[in-house]
Every structure is written in structure tokens, then in C-alpha cells.
Amino acid sequence: MTTLLVASTGGHLAELHDLVPRLGVQDDCVWVTFDSPQSRSLLDGQEVIHVPPASSRDVAGAVRDLVAARRVLCGGRFRRVISTGASVAASFFLPAVRRGLACHYIESATRTEGPSLTGRLVAGLPRTRLYTQYPAWARGRWRYGGSIFDGYAPLPRPKPRPVSRIVVALGTHERFGFPRLLARLVDVLPREAEILWQVGATEVPGMPAGARRQVPYAEMQQAMREADVVVTHAGVGSALAAIRAGHRAIYVPRRRAYGEHVDDHQVEMARELGRRGLVLAREADAVTAEDLAQAASWTVGTVGSVVPFRWAA
Template structure:
């Protein structure tokens, strides 16, 4: 038997990959996700069914991916389906329930105040088990299963670290840029003469001191660069925050804002606030970032305790 692990690319997939080793499931895994340089690198050697991109609130794409996933259930060998969202969960989990397959939806750790649109839709599907990664809004319907950020602890370094090698990552959104971050951060890094890997997504870098911007960087290359860097600066996405922690870095996170057309809503403020509360990020607005903030983050490290508990599904 095989369990399907279903997630959109980016932060949703990064969370599920990290949580997979804590799932109380003994069967083999098959992944269902979108092919990107990051996801192909992250899932190298895994059993994967590739589907089409699922932009936010794109009904046509959700229906297309439902059709692509349908043959997986006709074979009748799926023991369970687990998803961390977003639109792919809506494409796949209702089909799983029609076939009587146990289905588990784990809401993104980003959602600290309540479920996403995908979560609210799936809450209407009988038999889908619903889980939150934030105990503050757990309920009879939404059980608390634990969080992808459980077990991480910050530790200051003995001495202040110079900011000389930096990774700046704005995620891989195909729709939203984040020029405000670059406008304030790029001049600071230029003045200190730092060596920088710029992963800029769709953001326009025209006129900014941003050398060799790259829209996407394979996951293994990005992770290696983070491990070697003094500092990681990023939008407040769950995936990139988790990558930074796994590289031992305390990231500087800047939330995207809907009012500036940087995202569909302000959910990145939620993830930034949660990580700040846990002591796992330096959080600033785009126009408030200073060199002192960068030095503060660079002069700390982060580690994972070995006793992170299995998810309580």
C-alpha cells in the first residue's frame, strides 16, 4: 500500500517534507506536487506524480489537477492521503473520501489565527480529518497535531559575526513580486560589500544594486548556500523560514503586504509573528530593516532538539 503526500510547491511542500518523518504512517510514500527547480531537487529519488501549477484561487487549475490525480485512486492501492495545502489539497482530498480513503489535512503553520480558504472548503467534506499547527485556535473540529517548528531553539554566538556572505530569498511566486524588500535591503548589503545569492522570483530588480538575480534556485543549491552564509534574509514564507532554520540560521523575515499587491492577503504577518514569538526570527517591516538587525541575526545560530514528537494524527 502507498500513502499520498500532497502539497503545492514552495512552503506547503517544504512543510510536508519536514513533517513526513513524523507521520504515524508505515506505508511507502508517493508525492503529488508541482515540478519546479526547488521541488524536483527536494524530492530527488522519491516516487512523485507531477501535476500542473495551482495558482491561488484558480478553479480551472484545481479541476485540472483533480483529473490528473484521479488515476491514482482507480488503482485502489492508496492507504491514506496527507496534505499541507493549498489548492492541491482541494483537488485531491475530496476524491480520496469518495473512495473511502483516510484523509488528513494539516493546515499550514502560517495560519496562526484560523484556517485558510482551502481549509475552510475541506472542512465541508465529510470524513476529512482536520489539524492545525497552532494550538491557539484548536477546537473539536480542528485538532492540534504539533508544528513543523517544534524543537527548534536559538542560541547566540560567542562573538558578533560580520555580515559578509548572504542569501536573499523572495520565494518562487509566479504572481507577486516584492520590490519593497529589495529597495531597502539591497543598498545596505551593497554598502557592506557582502557576497550575495539573490533569489528574486518575479520581482523586478531594475535600477537596484542586485547582481545576477535568479528567479529560482534548486533546493539543494539554496540549502547549501544558506549553510555557508552568515545571514539569510527572506520574505516571511513558511518554506524559506524552515530552510533557514534547517541551515542553522536565524533569519531576518519581512512580511509581504496585500496593500502593496505583494500577496493575496497578510498571512505572512502571522507566520512572522509566530516565529518571532518562538525566538526563531528577527522580524521587520521592509522599510525598517537596519544593519544592526542583520548583525543581530548573523550573530545567532539555531538548532533542532532530537526529541520532536510524532504528529498526533
């Protein structure tokens, strides 16, 4: 059996990449995603099919991916499709279901209270298997499979680090900036610190020197490993990157009311990871120098063996 692994870049791809070993998938795997520095670095050496990028609520992009999906699936090579979203999942599931392929949709960890728009759409497709990462809303056809954050725990450092190297990661979404947080960090972060600024589409008066729209995935991972503190928007991919680098990041949610995202799922994400103690959740206008010191006094590590994701193979 050949499995098609489908995810948009960013957090959705990071989640699926980390979940695959827990799924026990032993057959041949082919990835479908967008062409980006993250996907090229993360999936280096694996078979990848790049499809047109589609952003949030991007109907035209979803249609382009539907056309690509029909082309990819027409050869009869694949027997199963697994996805963590976003809209590219629906674009591939529609023709996959018509061809009788097994489809598995794992809702993103950002959805702590119910399914996303994509989750609601694919739930209407027959025979599609649906998984949530939160037992509180596992009902009907949605079954609880486990969480991508299982197996991580916060640990106090024996000796707090001095805050001399900082990574700021505000995401790379082309439509949504985060000027509230960037302006706050320009005021709060120590001027003598060595700072990597990855700001995406964010622009403010007095942009910090060296600010970059995107940083290659491998470079970002290395910078996080060497940093004393990580400050990031409350995306699931950013959380996973910081956690894997051993950081309890300062984790700041975008808010819909300020035009920073399509909804408030990052608020839910910050609340959930704050409850687990894996991040230091803060609002954009409330980050302080004391938060930097507190974040530098903790690390995040793995604890025990992570149980397999509970899905129907």
C-alpha cells in the first residue's frame, strides 16, 4: 500500500511529520505539500509532490489544489490518504473518496474546542475517518487519538541562562502580520542581545535591524538550539520547533479582533500549552523583561515513551 501524506506548510506539516512515526505506517509514503524552505528542509530525501499554495479561506487556491489532486490520484498508485489539513486536505479527500481510497483526517492541535472549517467539510464525506487531539470533544465520528504534545514536560534549569541570544519567530503567513507583538518586542528586548528576527509579513515603524521575512527551516532550528529564549506567535509549528529545541517559549496568540488571523484558535492553543506548562503564554502588549528571565530558567524535555496515536490503520 502506498500512503499519501497531505498537509499545508507551517504547523500542519510539522504536526503530520511528527505524528507519522506514531501512526505505525510501514508502507511507501509520498508527501503532498507546498514548496517552501520548511518543506524542502523537513522532507529532504523523501518523495514530495508540490502543489499550488492555498492560504486561509482561499477558495481559488483550494480549487487549484483540487485540480492537482485529480492529476496526482488518477494513476491509481495510492490506496490511503492521511492529512492534518488545512484546505489542501479537502481538495485531496474529495477525489480520493470518489476513488474509494481510505481517508484519515487528524484535526490540528490548535483546535481545542471543536473542528476547523476544513474538519467540518471533510466530516461530510462518507467513510472518512476523523480524529481529534482532545478527548473533550471526541463524539460521533470524531475519535480521540492522542496529542502531538504527549511525551513533553517542562523542567527547571539547574542554573538559569543569561538572556544574550534570542529568536523571534512571528510566522510566515503572507496575509497576516503581527505588528502589536513586534512593536512590543522592539521596546522590551535587550538591545545588547543577539537577536534573530523572523517577522513574515509584519511591518512596523522602526523595523529592527536584520529583520527577515523568512528564515530557512534548518537555520531556524539551529538558531533555536543555540538561543537562550524563544519568542513566537502561538502557532502549533512554532511551538513544536521551540519544544524540540528544548525551550519553554514565550508564546503570544494572534487575535482576530486586531486582524491578526481569521479566528482565535491561537488563543485556544496558548491556553492549552500554558496549561501543560510547555510555554509561557502572554498577550502581545504584556510581554516583559521579567518574562525573558523566566523563560530562560526553564527547558522542555521528553518524558517516558510516547504511546502510539490511536487511529484505525
